[in-house]
Amino acid sequence: MTTAAPEARRLVYRRPSLLTEQSTHYCPGCGHGIIHRLVAELLDELQLGPRTIGVASVGCSVFAYDYLAVDFVESPHGRAPAVATGVRRMRPDAFVFTYQGDGDLAAIGTAEIVHAAARGERFSVIFVNNGIYGMTGGQMAPTTLLGQRTTSSPTGRDARTAGYPIPITEMLAIMTGVSYAARGSIADPAAIGKTKAMLKRAFEIQLAGGGLTLVEILSNCPVGWGMTPAESMDHVAHDVVETYPLGVIVDRLKAAAPAPAEIPTQTETPA
Amino acid sequence: MIAPTTRPAGPAAGPEAPVSEPPRPILMKGNEAIAEAAIQAGCDAYFGYPITPQAELLEWMARRMPELGRVFVQAESELAAINMALGAAACGARVLVSSSSPGISLMAEGMSYMAGSELPVVLVNVMRGGPGLGSIGPSQSDYFQATKGHGHGDYRVPVLAPSSIVEAVALVADAFELAERYRTPTMILADGVMGQAMEPVIPSYRTPAHDASEWALSGADGRPPRVLRSLNLNPEDLEAHNQRLQAKYATIAEREVRWAEESLDDADIAVVAYGTAARVARTAIERARHDGLRAGLFRPITLWPFPSGALNAAAIRLRAIVVVELSAGQLVEDVRLAVGSTCPVYFHGRTGGMVPTPGEVVEVLRRVATATARNGAPA
Amino acid sequence: MAVAVPRSTPGAPIVPAFEPLEIAAERCKGCELCIRACPKHCLALDSTIVNPLGYHPIRLTDAGACTSCALCARVCPDAVFTVFAPPRSGGST
Numbered sequence: 001m002t003t004a005a006p007e008a009r010r011l012v013y014r015r016p017s018l019l020t021e022q023s024t025h026y027c028p029g030c031g032h033g034i035i036h037r038l039v040a041e042l043l044d045e046l047q048l049g050p051r052t053i054g055v056a057s058v059g060c061s062v063f064a065y066d067y068l069a070v071d072f073v074e075s076p077h078g079r080a081p082a083v084a085t086g087v088r089r090m091r092p093d094a095f096v097f098t099y100q101g102d103g104d105l106a107a108i109g110t111a112e113i114v115h116a117a118a119r120g121e122r123f124s125v126i127f128v129n130n131g132i133y134g135m136t137g138g139q140m141a142p143t144t145l146l147g148q149r150t151t152s153s154p155t156g157r158d159a160r161t162a163g164y165p166i167p168i169t170e171m172l173a174i175m176t177g178v179s180y181a182a183r184g185s186i187a188d189p190a191a192i193g194k195t196k197a198m199l200k201r202a203f204e205i206q207l208a209g210g211g212l213t214l215v216e217i218l219s220n221c222p223v224g225w226g227m228t229p230a231e232s233m234d235h236v237a238h239d240v241v242e243t244y245p246l247g248v249i250v251d252r253l254k255a256a257a258p259a260p261a262e263i264p265t266q267t268e269t270p271a
Numbered sequence: 272m273i274a275p276t277t278r279p280a281g282p283a284a285g286p287e288a289p290v291s292e293p294p295r296p297i298l299m300k301g302n303e304a305i306a307e308a309a310i311q312a313g314c315d316a317y318f319g320y321p322i323t324p325q326a327e328l329l330e331w332m333a334r335r336m337p338e339l340g341r342v343f344v345q346a347e348s349e350l351a352a353i354n355m356a357l358g359a360a361a362c363g364a365r366v367l368v369s370s371s372s373p374g375i376s377l378m379a380e381g382m383s384y385m386a387g388s389e390l391p392v393v394l395v396n397v398m399r400g401g402p403g404l405g406s407i408g409p410s411q412s413d414y415f416q417a418t419k420g421h422g423h424g425d426y427r428v429p430v431l432a433p434s435s436i437v438e439a440v441a442l443v444a445d446a447f448e449l450a451e452r453y454r455t456p457t458m459i460l461a462d463g464v465m466g467q468a469m470e471p472v473i474p475s476y477r478t479p480a481h482d483a484s485e486w487a488l489s490g491a492d493g494r495p496p497r498v499l500r501s502l503n504l505n506p507e508d509l510e511a512h513n514q515r516l517q518a519k520y521a522t523i524a525e526r527e528v529r530w531a532e533e534s535l536d537d538a539d540i541a542v543v544a545y546g547t548a549a550r551v552a553r554t555a556i557e558r559a560r561h562d563g564l565r566a567g568l569f570r571p572i573t574l575w576p577f578p579s580g581a582l583n584a585a586a587i588r589l590r591a592i593v594v595v596e597l598s599a600g601q602l603v604e605d606v607r608l609a610v611g612s613t614c615p616v617y618f619h620g621r622t623g624g625m626v627p628t629p630g631e632v633v634e635v636l637r638r639v640a641t642a643t644a645r646n647g648a649p650a
Numbered sequence: 651m652a653v654a655v656p657r658s659t660p661g662a663p664i665v666p667a668f669e670p671l672e673i674a675a676e677r678c679k680g681c682e683l684c685i686r687a688c689p690k691h692c693l694a695l696d697s698t699i700v701n702p703l704g705y706h707p708i709r710l711t712d713a714g715a716c717t718s719c720a721l722c723a724r725v726c727p728d729a730v731f732t733v734f735a736p737p738r739s740g741g742s743t
Contacts, residue, residue, distance in 0.1 A: 007737035009669075012734060028680055030727055033728050034726070037726075037729050053489075065496075072496065072497075073358060073488060076381065083357050083358035083361075084358060086316070086354070086355035086357060086359035086360070087361065087362055087488070091490075094489075095490075111351065188687065188725070189721045233683065
């Protein structure tokens, strides 16, 4: 079998066209790279590139506009859902998303996301939760786990002074204006596949005219956590999910399940 | 409704009077008159939050904008409102936001971002007493905030100061034009008196042309993606950007200065005042003239760029200047800067929502006249 | 663009006629998430190279072991992998 002209090998996977050529500034093994790639893949697959307007926020992902080849507007820290509201109201035909970290969405921007959800604004929120403020050097986030050491909780997060990790997605899910709220992770290939399916469902609901769609993605911060990339993914897979369980929290447009899912209780008991 | 990024200039979209007869005036509350003027000027979107004394502006917009198929959102805070405006402006919309002093403070962040990203918006501040929660009475104590940058960073915004509701109506179209011509946030500085009072307004409006198609976000369909941002971590690049912004502000300062002079040609003493203070001063000057005192009014209409050159030229002929403000003294600093040692500058102000009376101002003019005559200051 | 070159071992089966992976080594940050994900353990960092970003880039160590499952591409934060399956009618193995 050596003389026949070799047939073409079959392409299984290629880097999505909507990722720019620029190498990212993200640390080795950072989940942002994976999530950007998933977004680019979906925008490619759904052919949304030409009508997408993204809203970049403040955090490590502040340069998302350098890596995804779509129209972008920069938003002040936390304000992305308000900026996206302005975009959506002026551009009914655009595909609109925000890309926000845990500080952006669950600390400084809590009012803006709650009210965008209340209004049922038709855009998709990609919420990257890595339980830390990476860009500013690794401080505590609202989603930092109890006992987790960060530069502003050096002896470990203590509920008595710093409170409990905020289950913001569960909180938002009870609102009628939220058509879809789900939590995935990027800890391993299977989780990445499920997260991509969640993003796709969110995007499709937006295209179908639904309300706010939110996908929280448990991600990592190897440098901030003081772990190797592989260790950090293990931490997400085994530890973070104890506080932030994976799954679809609500999917109001799904005919079979119109009622919101039962809100899971927090596993930490008050001190 | 898809907001157009281009709109040709046209006649008023409002009721058109027959050619032979001028339109009849309508008695309108200031807040509502400003709102309607924005609508007639082609405002695509309004974002705001209720705050006294400008809630009627928001309420007028709440009723009229949906009637016209345009965008109205009562945001959850002034912080959210200015950011919604940022998003809408990024898409090329003609956007109005309004608030009053404490809410304007919340908008400082958004205004800085919009200045840095070069996005147009018209922001109306119906000033009230401060600082803090203050009062709902009128004030002019946000002059520094409006003219000295308001938010962080090296930037200025054009600030237009009407002294009557009729003038405010005309300045709304001018404000949109300025904002879009220079891609900059622009402010209209009004006060609680103007917002709440009623005046006869002639419903004849101007709709400035509008074309944001070269820079606005619309989806990268058949063109490279556009990014509207203010971040630039490279110092050389950010300095170059700042230099471009400064060049823009220099151009605005060169071309867009406005002021008005009343009875100034033969005046010995000039009152320098804007907004409601200018109206009070006008009455005071009439009374003073009646009593033989040659007083006049120098009224800045653009607070930034400040009419320094014109004021300096006028000061050469004057014995004294009296600055009247509804504040503890903010405009007076720019007056002193412009006038230098050319002539003495006096100040009369009321704070807390109090409005100076013409009688007070006349008394000040008399005392200043006496003081400067005694000192033998040059005529 | 760097291309993965299968290593030939004396006595080993014939080297496959196709390359299952094309690796943009200049983008790789050596994070090793692909190594963790690869079920065939045929990826390793190439410590003889330092790429322009300053990292040892990933290298396919045994093209014959690769099944084109593309899990490496799925976990890669820098999208360095292009993955191919063998031609339908021929190729190795």
